[in-house]
Amino acid sequence: MTSVPSGRPDPPPASAAASARVAVAPDPVGPGGRLQPLADDGTPLGPPRTVPDLARAVAEREAEGPPRWVWAATDELYARLLDRLPVRLARCHDLKLVEALLLGYEERHARPRSLGAAWARLHGLPEPADPRESGADDQPALFAADRHRLPPGTDHLAAVVAVHAAQLGRVAEAGHPGRLRVLCAAESAGALAAVEMGRDGLPWSADEHDAVLTSLLGPRPAGTARPEVLGRLTEEFQRAVGAPVNPDSPAQVLAAFARSGVALPSTRSHVLRESRHPAAAVLLRYKELSRIHSAHGWAWREQWVRGGRFRPEYVVGGVVSGRWATRGGGALQIPRLLRPAVRADPGHRLVVADAGQLEPRVLAALSGDPGLVRAAAGGDLYAGLARAAFDGDRSRAKIGLLAAMYGQTGGEAGRLVAELRRRFPAAMELLEATARTGEAGGTVRSRLGRTSPRPADDWQQAAAGAAGDEEDASPAQRAARAWGRFTRNFVVQASAADWALALLAALRRRLAGSPGARLVFFVHDEVVVHCPAALAPVVASAVTDAAAEATALVFGPTPVPFPLGTQVVECYADAK
Incomplete structure (x- = not known):
């Protein structure tokens, strides 16, 4: 198959305006590209349309009613289009990120996730290795043919359409397809936000x-x-x-x-x-x-701050738990000592919101443990835990619960965990069950379906039948227990990442109606919005509503509250 040459634009299909999704393939060298309308099941609704200006065509179609844009990778194509778009796109389906989620769900984490690899799997062909993740220095070659690892002569748009339809089918066959759809949508929305935050930048003095x-x-x-x-x-x-x-x-x-x-x-x-x-x-x-x-x-x-903005390159799903990473810049670890440098522009404010005690609340919602749910409902979860089990000693309650979630068993932490096991059996059994699964070499899933990787085959062979006391444990037994600690925490941390991504997607959608309000920072359980001072109350309300929506999407009807501490400040340091 060969690419359709660029030229005069084809007339839009009659069904284009009504299409729920639109597949996109950029011209590899020019500003044009091709679009194809798709139904919600991925079925083409008409022939491809060639356009000489892809950004303009995307903007026009977005204005008619936002479809879900389907493309190979948001961090490549949306980054190319963003500066020329008069509006931010509402939704997308990122094939690369969704492929990674589905490969994980199918316990095939190690398989390559590029468009070319996914297309090859559909056709029973050898899978090309993923290209090296590019940084800023690689931008001139961003749309070279080998970026997506498609065989020579393969039609890019046809590959996008085929892989997308196959992904929708794989989601439908999952154990909890509704949850997995939410995860795929949130991951893709996060990719849009990551490109936008990198472009807008965090105000930096x-x-x-x-x-x-x-x-x-x-x-x-x-x-x-x-x-x-x-x-x-x-x-x-x-x-x-x-x-x-x-x-x-x-x-x-x-x-x-x-x-x-x-x-x-x-x-x-x-x-x-x-x-x-x-x-x-x-x-x-x-x-x-x-x-x-x-x-x-x-x-x-000098490397990362330009035009009064810190502009990191976020990597969505850069950690197996779903947390983000960055390609240099250290955006996720800004030292407190340097936060005075993060200052809103004149006449603007920073709305800083963080979800306190997120992981313990996730554990309460996942387990439904009545005692832990009651502790969470009181506001300060650790204080509620302390009243229920530790004679009001909040510090001991916090140490004990964190030790339970991270698998610490020795010394004072071990004694505190034993008390938690007695008072909160459902929550502790959830953690213990996920640890046992990991020790046996199995996989566990987050609330929405993000799946932990399996340990390597040689590890599983060495750890087979591992048992015994910690003091006389063999290296294989200690390795098994270490992997159990990983899976124990994975369920909680990855489910927290599910919630945070849903929050980010919901907040991004709400901010679309507030001119001048921009998401400028996201790290694990915290978001920062830069906005005109007059809009700060509206943005703070949007954050609260987004948190409620994220809770309903991820956990359904739950008595566990997920409050956000929201502050309106001129300087990031003042929010701490």
């Missing part, structure tokens, strides 16, 4: 950033020299250990401590905090400031 860095590190050094404060800390550390040691070299640091009579297993921060040697405190401070200098210092700003 260079002056405030400079002030913070200077107060912490001293004046900006020339070239690759250490900042003044890091230099002083280096000298102080060397005096404390009595040797000219490079504090960035773990081997040198460990040797210096050993010469001082202190044997450390590593230079990790938690190890240094336990040491009473005076050099440990100095090294901890050095490590903290050095991390800020290297991860979010002056060089970082």
Whole structure:
């Protein structure tokens, strides 16, 4: 099959305006492309239409009534179109992201997910490996033929239509097709939001950033020299250990401590905090400031902040649990010390909303444990838990529940988990059951159907029949229990990611009617909207409504509340 050459646009099919979905294939070199209207089951409603200006044609069709745009990858095509679109698109079906979800659901995580790989599987052909995930430096080759790994001569639009129809069929055959449809829609909506947030950027004040860095590190050094404060800390550390040691070299640091009579297993921060040697405190401070200098210092700003905006590249579903990642920039780990640099434009505000205690609330909703549900209903879940089981000691309640969700069994945490097991049996049994599944090499699913990967085949063979006490456990037995801890937490963390994605999609849709309001940041359980000051109350209300919608979509009728702490501020640091 060959591509249709560009030229005069074909007349739109009579059914195009009524189509629920529209498949899209861009011209590989020019601004045009082709569109094909589809029914909700993926069936073509007419012949493809060639257009000389794809962005204009998409905008016109969106104005007629938003369809669900079907394309190979949002992070490629929508990023190309966005600057030329007068409106943000409402909905899409991202074939690459949905393919990854379905491969996971079918326990085929390791299979490639590109359009070409999905098309090859449909035709019983060898599956091409996925292309390397591209960064900003690869943009000129973004639409080269090998990006989607289609065989030479294969029609891109025909492949999109075929793969899309097959994906709809696979969703329909799932155990809970309704939930999986919601997950696919939310993941695709997240892809739209990720492109938009990367383009809009998080407001970032260079002056405030400079002030913070200077107060912490001293004046900006020339070239690759250490900042003044890091230099002083280096000298102080060397005096404390009595040797000219490079504090960035773990081997040198460990040797210096050993010469001082202190044997450390590593230079990790938690190890240094336990040491009473005076050099440990100095090294901890050095490590903290050095991390800020290297991860979010002056060089970082020059690379990632442009036009007064921090513009990260988000990777939707970059973690197996459904959490996002980034291609550099560290957007998901902005240190609190640098949050004063995140400032709204004049006349604008930041609406910051985070879902407190999200994962414990997810556990309550998943398990339906009556005691845990009552604790969640009282507002502060940990306080409710403390009243029910820990004589009002909130800190012990929090430690115990987190230990249960993350599989900690030793010491005081283990004793707290035992009390939780007695008081909240349904919630604890859900966690234990998912852990047992992982220990046996099985898979578990989030509320909407995101599926954990299986361990490698050699692991399963080695861990077969693993049992015994922790003290005399073999390496295979310890590996099995480690995988059990992974699946134990996966169900909760991935279901929390389901809820957060549904929140993001619902909020994005509501903001479409508020001119000037833009989602500018999303991390796990927190969203930030930048908007005109007069719109801040409307945006805050939209956030609350979006949270309620997300809860209903993911968990259905549940007595467990999922409140959002929403604050309207000029500076991100003021929201904490």
